[in-house]
Amino acid sequence: MTARHGGDTAIAEIRRHGVETMFTLSGGHVFPLYDGAVGAVGGARAGSVPGTEARPRILDVRHEQTAVFAAEATARLTRRTGLAVLTAGPGVTNGISGVTTAHFNGSPVVVLGGRAPLGRWGAGALQELDQPPLLEPVTKLAMTVTGPDTLASDVARAFTTAAAPHRGPVFLDVHMDHLFGPAGPARAGAIPDAPERPADPERLARVAELLKAARRPVLVLGSDVWMDGAEEAARAFAEELRLPVVANGQGRGILPAGHELLVTRARGAAFGDADLVIAAGTPLDFRLGYGSFGDGTAKVVHLADAPSQLVSHIRPAGSAAGDLSLLFTDLAAACAKAGVVPGTYGDWREGLRDATYAAIAGDIDLLASGADPIHPLRIYGELSKVLDDDAVVIGDGGDFVSYAGKYIEPRRPGRWLDPGPYGCLGTGLGYAIAARLARPTAQVVLLLGDGAAGLSLMDADSLVRHGLPVVLVVGNNGSWGLEKHPMRMLYGYDVAAELQEHCRYDRVVEALGGAGELVTRPDEIGPALRRAFDSGVPYLVNVATDPDISYPRKTTGV
CATH class of the missing domain: 3.40.50.970 (Thiamin diphosphate (ThDP)-binding fold, Pyr/PP domains)
Structure with missing residues (x-):
């Protein structure tokens, strides 16, 4: 494809990263991105040029926050990076709550923003605002495209950064004259595979020893277990060790409703009486009592998809970070090597299961x-x-x-x-x-x-x-x-x-x-x-x- 303008170059990179839908609210600063997505190449319209059917769908909404929320939910449901395109100034500021939500949820989202033309910068052009400083606190990266020749590489950097664990939003704005004018060539080739992220074996051995000593353990499965593609490994680990499980956020459903190990409805008893809580893929925030369980006497283990996410406001008894699928698989092996006996937790597990059934029965009338x-x-x-x-x-x-x-x-x-x-x-x-x-x-x-x-x-x-x-x-x-x-x-x-x-x-x-x-x-x-x-x-x-x-x-x- 020959790039007619910066929009073509950006859309070609967006296609390389598998984006299927561009969520947006129409704005003149970003028209070339729409034109690139429609698929006009050399005067031909979408569908008449081989490959244009893969171009992102344009889905326009009534408020920019909805566009970002839709991109964020796309990321959370498909585990692929979502895309929102926002026009300059108020278009960008209207989307900040959505970006912040993606930041707290660890959702890979790229927000492409319009920006007043560089050729008029400082003269008071419509919606002239230096936007990246507003987004820096709630993004992994917030920057302005350097120039037409770096547009493709800057968009690629945005997607790569958003998708790398720990995932999160990236904001990239483009000067209007750079987007409308000629730009550098589109990039080609497949996206390289991400490097492996094994957890430290010594840290996993420490967690295994804690499980061996525990009598009342609880496993918490949070959103990052799902986002890291670790739901099958997490379920296999819980079932092999026969661990009571409390589901949190998008960890819900990893053990389906009615599963014998799922004790979310008895979380009060589980957290109140546990002697070991293993929190995987979730921050130890207000939803989990800031990491204090069993009147503060329970030992806590934190497992995360990246070292940056490991708890810092308390000192856990154990922690490990890495690819959560590998982590659960390797931790199961470490537990076998340490001689962890799942039957040790039998009375505890049955008590929580009875408490779960009682809670369910107690709600029937209401x-x-x-x-x-x-x-x-x-x-x-x-x-x-x-x-x-x-x-x-x-x-x-x-x-x-x-x-x-x-x-x-x-x-x-x-x-x-x-x-x-x-x-x-x-x-x-x-x-x-x-x-x-x-x-x-x-x-x-x-x-x-x-x-x-x-x-x-x-x-x-x-x-x-x-x-x-x-x-x-x-x-x-x-x-x-x-x-x-x-x-x-x-x-x-x-x-x-x-x-x-x-x-x-x-x-x-x-x-x-x-x-x-x-x-x-x-x-x-x-x-x-x-x-x-x-x-x-x-x-x-x-x-x-x-x-x-x-x-x-x-x-x-x-």
Whole structure:
């Protein structure tokens, strides 16, 4: 392909890295990237030139944050680097929350930004802003393309950097005159394989000795286990050692719902009584008590995909970093060599399994609650009846979605998305767009709090325009419940926490070309969900829930 402008050069490199979709919101600063993706070569249009069918699809949205969230979810679902293209100035700044979410989630994302022309730099051109310094704290790399001759190599560097463990976002902006003008030639050839990352054998031997001495161990599987492609090795390790497992983030589904070793529902007992906790592929942050278990007496082992991710705020009893598939395989061998006996943990394992069954049994009445107003748990009781094994479930919200984290247990890995530890609301519509593209034959359901719905619901228009059927379920309690109830507990009153009662979010989706309905009685939930999944269009089930019920929290995360 002959490069007519910088857009062609950049798109050729993007193709080399296997990008299938460019998520964007139209802006003049980045028109050459669109032109390159459309596939005009020497006056011919896409499809008339051999190979142009592989060009990235352009999927435009209604807010730049949605474009970045969609790119981030693509990375998390497919384990390939996602791409967002943002126009200069406010296009870039609108995407910063998405970039920050990718940073905290370790998601490989490349954000290509427009930039005012170098030839007018300093003269006050439209949307002139030095953008990389804004992105530096939340990216692995933030830079401006040096010039037309380095465009291909700079784009290649962006993708290589984003994909290298520990994965994360990269921001690269291009001066408008460099993008519109002639650029250097496109690169050719396959992407080289990444180097192996074996863990230190001595560190693994230390972990094996800790497992040999333990009587009440727990294995935590987090998002990076999935992102590092280590789900099969992790499951084999847990099953070989007969270790109770708590799933965290995208570690959910590595052991499917109902697996005898999965004790996530008994995590309180597991963490409270454990004498050894092995946390793999997840930070020891507020979600895991900052690494303090068993009243601070449990020993902690941290396993990560890169040395930079190993815990630094506590001193673990053991740690190791490397390719997590190799790590789990080599650790199993080290345990065999050390003489670890899985039967040692039998009574502990059975006790946690009994606690798991008790927790599940204790929720049966609430999941079938006939209370009016609707108890939010009834929604999850009905949803569990209609979800397929390969369904993708997305959570975007506070109190309402907290129930999802507890009561929705994926049956396969790579089928769960939530905002992650940054806790940014508004991820949902971008995640839903990406999920429908990544899993074209699976059910995709987006669970929204009514607060979160207000941050991104306009992008239901993007679902409609691009023909992406998704089921959206809003738990509508007319408030910012995550703030309202704690504020009342602290001060005896609440402010800035009320939303419109029974707000018709379903009509918003209808107005944008989809469908939906308001549900006010518990017996209406199941039939409404079935209509939604059968509709073949973006469909919002708007469930009015009891505003006085809050998710029972034990931590504020501070």
